[in-house]
Amino acid sequence: MPDVTETKTEAVADATTAPSAAEGQQSQGKPRSLWGDAWYDLRHRPMFWISSILLLLLLIIATFPGLFTSVDPRDGDLTNHFLTKPELGHFFQPDWFGYDGQGRSIYARVIYGTRASIMVGVGVTAAVTIVGGLLGMLAGYFGGWLDAVISRITDIFFGIPFLLGAMVVLNAFTERKVYVVILALAFLGWTSICRVMRSSVITAKQADYVTAARALGAGTSRILFRHVLPNAIAPTIVVATIALGGYISAEATLSFLGLGLADPTVSWGIDISEGSQAIRDNPHALLFPAGMLSITVFAFIMLGDAVRDALDPKLR
Numbered sequence: 001m002p003d004v005t006e007t008k009t010e011a012v013a014d015a016t017t018a019p020s021a022a023e024g025q026q027s028q029g030k031p032r033s034l035w036g037d038a039w040y041d042l043r044h045r046p047m048f049w050i051s052s053i054l055l056l057l058l059l060i061i062a063t064f065p066g067l068f069t070s071v072d073p074r075d076g077d078l079t080n081h082f083l084t085k086p087e088l089g090h091f092f093q094p095d096w097f098g099y100d101g102q103g104r105s106i107y108a109r110v111i112y113g114t115r116a117s118i119m120v121g122v123g124v125t126a127a128v129t130i131v132g133g134l135l136g137m138l139a140g141y142f143g144g145w146l147d148a149v150i151s152r153i154t155d156i157f158f159g160i161p162f163l164l165g166a167m168v169v170l171n172a173f174t175e176r177k178v179y180v181v182i183l184a185l186a187f188l189g190w191t192s193i194c195r196v197m198r199s200s201v202i203t204a205k206q207a208d209y210v211t212a213a214r215a216l217g218a219g220t221s222r223i224l225f226r227h228v229l230p231n232a233i234a235p236t237i238v239v240a241t242i243a244l245g246g247y248i249s250a251e252a253t254l255s256f257l258g259l260g261l262a263d264p265t266v267s268w269g270i271d272i273s274e275g276s277q278a279i280r281d282n283p284h285a286l287l288f289p290a291g292m293l294s295i296t297v298f299a300f301i302m303l304g305d306a307v308r309d310a311l312d313p314k315l316r
Contacts, residue, residue: 038234041310048310051302058296062115068092069105073112073266076103083282097288100271101278106285110292112266116178117296120261121248123182124189129240132190133233136197140232141205141224150194158191163250170259181251181260189247196239200232207231234311242304245297252293268293 042048061068071094086098086106097106139150169184170176204210205228213227254260255269256276263270268289275286 038307038310042306045306045310047302048306051299051306054295054299055303058114058118058299061111062118065111065115068111069094069108071105071108073104073108074264075105078103081105083278083285085282086284086288098282098284100285101274101282106271106288109266109271110268110288113268113271113289114292114296116261116265116267117248117251117293119178120181120185120251121244121300123178124185124247125240125244127182127186128190128193128243129236131186132193133197133236135190136194136236137201137224137229137232139194140198140201141228143202147198151198154191154194157188158195160188162188163253166250166254167257167259170254176260176262177265178261181254185247185250189243192239192243193236197232197236200235201228204228204232238304238308238311241307242301245300245304248300249293249297 069092077099081095081099081103083101084095084099087093087095090096092107094105094108097110100106100109135150135154139147165188166184169187170181173180173184210223210227213223218227251260252267252269252272255262255267256273258273260269261267271289272286272293275282275284275289279286
């Protein structure tokens with residue numbers, strides 16, 4: 001007759017070795033990194049897919065506007081099409097959204113206006129991320145007098161009202177094209193990225209892997225770009241993604257005020273400004289470009305929120 005004590009001991013041993021075996025099988029696979037965990041989380045978020053599809057469509061429209069309309073957005077016909085009401089049943093036709101006060105197709109202008117807005121948003125975001133990220137990384141890693149100088153310069157620029165400062169800068173230019181608006185907004189918009197990157201680098205440089213790399217004789221540039229930057233850039237990406245929509249709305253605001261993009265450039269802000277003059281009798285001249293602007297900003301904000309939730313473990 002078998003011993004009961006030995007039977008219980010074997011059962012407990014089997015129960016404890018089963019999870020260990022499962023854990024051993026999991027440990028054989030390659031563990032996911034921060035970006036792997038973020039991508040796994042993003043794939044299960046409907047907000048990410050909705051915003052990504054919208055932004056992909058907007059990028060296609062901005063890159064290939066001729067696929068969506070064959071009408072020149074600058075051609076007007078005051079004789080036949082002065083503020084004609086929209087024909088909502090004429091899908092993708094010139095009169096789908098009606099005509100503006102100069103007889104131009106609002107649908108064509110909405111399509112072609114996507115390019116200027118996307119270019120400004122992406123251009124400003126890229127510029128402020130490079131400039132602000134580099135300055136923040138240098139200030140956070142080296143500290144001392146360099147950190148003090150960069151921080152004080154950041155405080156000075158941060159104290160300038162963003163839109164007011166952009167209006168002053170743009171008012172100094174007689175010809176305001178897309179690259180001029182990008183430079184003006186980037187000149188004042190790098191401060192937030194700089195502060196976020198500085199805080200992330202200060203945290204990352206105290207990690208054990210940075211200490212180990214320094215002890216092994218790694219150079220400053222290698223430590224910064226191989227160890228510190230990949231582990232400190234996640235908050236910067238979140239801030240930049242959310243801010244991109246804000247830069248698009250800032251460009252539209254400046255164009256609405258007559259200090260941003262100007263004709264012959266096609267811009268949603270310009271169309272909103274012109275449509276506001278006839279909003280009582282012909283609200284369609286204002287609503288369609290304003291609606292397209294709202295959808296674009298909303299898509300970027302949704303994407304930024306999804307990326308933030310995926311990269312921040314506290315929000316999972």
